Amino acid sequence: xxxxxxxxxxxxxxxxxAAYGTLLRGSSVDEATIRKAMDTAKEKDLLIFDLAQDYxxxxxxxxxxxxxxxxxxxxxxxxxxxxxxxxxxxxxxxxDLSEFGRDFVDIYWLHLPTDIxxxxxxxxxxxxxxxxxxxxxxxxxxxxxxxxxAILDYAKIPLYGVQNHYSxxxxxxxxxxxxxxxxxNGVSFWAWAVLEEGxxxxxxxxxxxxxxxxxxxxxxxxxxxLYAAMxxxxxxxxxxxxxxxxxxxxxxxxxxxxxxxxxxxxxxxxEAVNTxxxxxxxxxxxxxxDKVNVRILGADMFRFAVK
Ligand SMILES: NC(=O)c1ccc[n+]([C@@H]2O[C@H](COP(=O)([O-])OP(=O)(O)OC[C@H]3O[C@@H](n4cnc5c(N)ncnc54)[C@H](OP(=O)(O)O)[C@@H]3O)[C@@H](O)[C@H]2O)c1
Numbered sequence: 001x002x003x004x005x006x007x008x009x010x011x012x013x014x015x016x017x018a019a020y021g022t023l024l025r026g027s028s029v030d031e032a033t034i035r036k037a038m039d040t041a042k043e044k045d046l047l048i049f050d051l052a053q054d055y056x057x058x059x060x061x062x063x064x065x066x067x068x069x070x071x072x073x074x075x076x077x078x079x080x081x082x083x084x085x086x087x088x089x090x091x092x093x094x095x096d097l098s099e100f101g102r103d104f105v106d107i108y109w110l111h112l113p114t115d116i117x118x119x120x121x122x123x124x125x126x127x128x129x130x131x132x133x134x135x136x137x138x139x140x141x142x143x144x145x146x147x148x149x150a151i152l153d154y155a156k157i158p159l160y161g162v163q164n165h166y167s168x169x170x171x172x173x174x175x176x177x178x179x180x181x182x183x184x185n186g187v188s189f190w191a192w193a194v195l196e197e198g199x200x201x202x203x204x205x206x207x208x209x210x211x212x213x214x215x216x217x218x219x220x221x222x223x224x225x226l227y228a229a230m231x232x233x234x235x236x237x238x239x240x241x242x243x244x245x246x247x248x249x250x251x252x253x254x255x256x257x258x259x260x261x262x263x264x265x266x267x268x269x270x271e272a273v274n275t276x277x278x279x280x281x282x283x284x285x286x287x288x289x290d291k292v293n294v295r296i297l298g299a300d301m302f303r304f305a306v307k
């Protein structure tokens with residue numbers, strides 16, 4: 001696969017920690033099942049795995065390191081805190097590399113637009129040493145994207161991508177010009193939480209209670225017309241409601257990062273991103289999504305953590 005145009009990315013946010021799985025997703029998944037999900041992804045040529053040090057309460061990166069990272073593409077991040085400490089990116093990347101059992105990462109994202117100049121300067125240094133092959137930015141608005149690109153342009157390094165929250169019901173980054181700017185500049189746009197952490201799934205499928213489900217419960221009623229619209233479109237293509245959410249994203253030319261920890265989820269993701277929705281179906285889904293007007297995560301939900 002071409003790293004510049006992936007069809008989809010496997011998100012590993014809920015890998016590794018039984019406590020995280022149980023509290024946030026309602027159930028934990030054992031290591032063997034997650035390993036099978038990873039093998040399924042490799043069979044489907046979905047080779048990119050998206051990670052960060054805090055995923056699975058710190059266990060996801062170690063887990064993928066145990067599985068072996070030789071034949072996959074690693075996407076990982078530096079998460080800046082409120083205070084910049086010189087050398088912080090190198091120190092963090094060294095920890096990542098030891099967890100991955102690697103001496104480089106394929107794609108490395110500045111997770112938040114905090115201390116952009118200082119953090120990017122360190123990332124550029126690590127890129128020049130060959131420890132990072134592609135540089136991306138995450139949770140950046142348009143002005144911050146332009147600033148980051150100017151810094152990288154000056155260093156003669158391409159900006160690989162922007163990784164922000166986007167889904168059928170959260171299309172702000174498209175409406176405010178970030179997605180178009182990415183397209184014009186040959187920068188990939190990756191969407192995180194295309195399933196709104198499990199909210200854009202079939203409400204008829206009963207799952208165990210969790211913190212996320214508690215947060216969602218009040219919104220599900222309002223989303224009913226959208227579930228019905230997704231079901232209608234899905235039936236035409238023999239795909240499920242969550243697959244419609246994934247296909248919607250892929251049909252926009254946006255790379256969906258989907259939280260998959262079970263083999264069937266990877267298979268469904270593969271099928272979804274290979275489903276062609278018509279312009280009429282896309283407009284229909286958007287119109288219903290706009291009408292229900294439900295917000296869950298918010299496009300810029302991590303702004304509070306930005307210095
Ligand atoms: N850059 C950033 O700031 C940032 C922030 C958040 C996330 N991310 C990335 O985005 C990824 C995705 O986000 P996420 O995992 O939080 O949320 P998500 O992908 O929107 O949703 C995951 C939920 O969807 C369910 N699911 C997945 N595939 C399904 C299918 N085919 N049918 C039915 N349900 C399905 C999962 O079910 P189960 O519970 O049964 O597994 C899980 O509950 C993360 O893993 C991470 O890599 C990045």
